[in-house]
Amino acid sequence: MSDPFVVVGGDAAGLSAASKCKREDPDRDVIVYEKSEWISYAHCGMPYYVKGEVDSIGDLLSLSPAEVRERGVDLHRNHEVVEVDPERQTVSVEGADGTFEQPYDDLLIATGARAVTEPIDGTDLDDVFTMHHMHSAAALRALLTPPEEADDAMFDAGYVDLSELSEYVERDPPETVAVVGGGYVGVEMAEAFRGRDLDTHLYQRSDRPAPPFGEAVGDEITAYLDDAGVDLHLNTEVEALAGDGSVERVVADDGAVEVDLVVVGIGIRPNAELVAETGVELGGSGAIVTDEYGRTAVEGIYAAGDCAENRHTVTGENDWVPLGLTANRAGRAIGQTVAGEPAPVGEIAGTAVLKAFDLECGRTGIIDHDRAEAAGFDPVSETITAGSRSGYYPGNAETTVTLTADRESGRLLGGTIAGEDRAAIRIDTLATALHEATTVEELERFDLAYAPPFSPVWDPILVAAKVLDGTLSA
Structure with missing residues (x-):
């Protein structure tokens, strides 16, 4: 085997590309580096797992590491790519045994995005969560479940360190919670908390939740949240989260509210810093600019998923709309292109759905x-x-x-x-x-x-x- 196809990131875009390339070109070396232990999981399902509508966190996994390797993909979890050298066509990888160089013939950047918490002070306090990683979902489920009802099967995924969850499992569930941000995550988490009969406060800096859905839908969501007993703080700016070690209060321009737990869902940011100094072009969103085949401005480097922009079907211009189908579809197309048969990643329209009760x-x-x-x-x-x-x-x-x-x-x-x-x-x-x-x-x-x-x-x-x-x- 030769001409390695190296993929940075083991979730939707990365594993779709790796699997498709290996299927189309079985003799090709396909290597995936994922900096965490989690791969191929349903991020959008996490609020429903927290609510209890999904029994086990393992139900949110699409592929196990064993299934990926059965496809012939060389998967390395807990390995972080820290540098890309386009001239030498290598990446530097940090693992448990130190740092090493990995050559590539083609390289896919599928590093996703991360939750934004700034400029809110106090987000480093205990019992403050973002919903952008499975560890947060597991911790929240443990914290919201009464100790006598906790079951290891809820966390059966092969990756969850039960010792890290023990402090949450042993505590009584919170009574009052706050969600900062009224977008997708905010609305879904408000439903999850009210589904567990918690006093729930939702903070949104604009006059309606879910701004991308427009005024008419925003007004209807507002009515449903209000009818469900969510305490809405609209047109409200959260200034800080306060407490002694653990969060105790949300401090906003409409006053302070005592809380036991906070979820911050004010947005995400593309993880594109890895290629910032390589000649790869970044767009106004901060995500990587790609063409119709997912190619970047640097020969041999592709990008897909939440770290990449795509062409919008209405404007014809590049846009950043991080969604699951976009990532899976683009990854699969890039895998086919790298295998030798070019396939366009497809245009985006920003199509999305949301459930509010x-x-x-x-x-x-x-x-x-x-x-x-x-x-x-x-x-x-x-x-x-x-x-x-x-x-x-x-x-x-x-x-x-x-x-x-x-x-x-x-x-x-x-x-x-x-x-x-x-x-x-x-x-x-x-x-x-x-x-x-x-x-x-x-x-x-x-x-x-x-x-x-x-x-x-x-x-x-x-x-x-x-x-x-x-x-x-x-």
């Missing part, structure tokens, strides 16, 4: 008017509410749809949706339309399925398209 939310494309104008569009939006099924059929629920289009061309730019009855999955229709540069007039003529148990004759998306098309035509 019984409310399902979806978004795709560009809905923010300022962002649309910056991209050269003249945005127009309309919001409608329509039934999810035929009105006479049981289970019908109000569904709110917002569509945004360009006034001159009529092109659909983006949309959001919210409702209790299969609302989120409807966003895929809009995502498909965006990838085909569909106009609102064309969307209105989509031949969507109808039957009383599934949809009214005019699906809510078609109703929204009719209304917006009328506005554009006026």
